[in-house]
Amino acid sequence: MTMSSAKIECVLRENWRCGESPVWEEASNSLLFVDIPAKTVCRWDSLSKQVQQVTVDAPVSSVALRQSGGYVATVGTKFCALNWDDQSAVVLATVDKDKKNNRFNDGKVDPAGRYFAGTMAEETAPAVLERRQGSLYSLFPDHHVEKYFDQVDISNGLDWSLDHKIFYYIDSLSYSVDAFDYDLQTGKISNRRSVYKLEKEEQIPDGMCIDVEGKLWVACYNGGRVIRLDPETGKRLRTVKLPVVKTTSCCFGGKDYSEMYVTSARDGMDPEGLLQQPEAGGIFKITGLGVKGIPPYPYAG
Ligand SMILES: O=C(O)[C@H](O)[C@@H](O)[C@H](O)[C@H](O)CO
Ligand SMILES: [Zn+2]
DSSP: OOOOOOEEEEEEOSOOSBEEEEEEEGGGTEEEEEETTTTEEEEEETTTOOEEEEEOSSOEEEEEEBTTSSEEEEETTEEEEEETTTTEEEEEEEOOTTOTTEEEEEEEEOTTSOEEEEEEEOOSBTTBSOTTOEEEEEEOTTSOEEEEEEEESBEEEEEEOTTSOEEEEEEGGGTEEEEEEEETTTTEEEEEEEEEEOOGGGOEEEEEEEBTTSOEEEEEETTTEEEEEETTTTEEEEEEEOSSSBEEEEEEESGGGOEEEEEEBOTTOOHHHHHHOTTTTOEEEEEOOSOOBOOOOOBOO
16 A cells, blocks of 8 residues: 655744644634644634634633634633634633642544543643643533543543544543543543553654544654554554654644644744754644545534
8 A cells, every 4th residue: 555645834834832722614714723821812714824813811722613603712721612703702611620720731522512621730841740630521512511530641632433432532641542432422431441552752642633534643742743543453554744843733624624734832942942943833734645534523502
């Protein structure tokens, strides 16, 4: 079998501090993403190449589409509704009220419209933080929150299998991609197991997305790559290297979801690293992968 050759292009070089949570919005031909420490949600129009930004009052770690219009985002320890036109964020629910040093990290909406997101202790440096302070939650369409488990180090990438029967999840400092049985009706998860253990040079697993063949793409923080995994065999199928080491997350987008977008970070890099990697913190587009992705699910509440 021959692998199609991928082409990588830095489409946005505004050098975000920690780009994360890329989401394709088909209706506007745009890529949404966040810059966590800058407290900004960004929307890059792929046709005009213009970026719009909304700044919120706390670190914003993920953004998602909302069925009724606008967006939802995880801001600090709050699930918020984001109105792009008047730049307002309305709190829908708050978590971890007893953990003042916590914030949300990665989040994504499930196929039934629930917004899943996990928390972590705030870092003093990348991957340096008080351990086991995080939990995984979801915000249901009626705005109630369910908690799945605690003891999480860095709650990160998540997605669902194409048949909606498996939930894939990454706690970064476990260096593992895990799977749970998923009950789409109730939103319950069970039977946690590991489907892939990262190799040393792959570094820290961060954001993740699924493709139309049911294979997982994981961005490797400090690894400068995205890897494609077969969750059924536990084998890595492909490695695509990027010109920056702090690759944070990935999603499919563009025409028919045939392009992959990868976010990256510059926070935590020393001056020498920044000189060697001028595109650190940029947004990358990968074409020619030969496999497509699926549209993001919108929050149903
Ligand atoms: O974007 C995230 O998921 C975290 O908020 C980041 O800080 C890094 O990815 C983390 O440091 C890697 O372990
Ligand atoms: Zn992440």
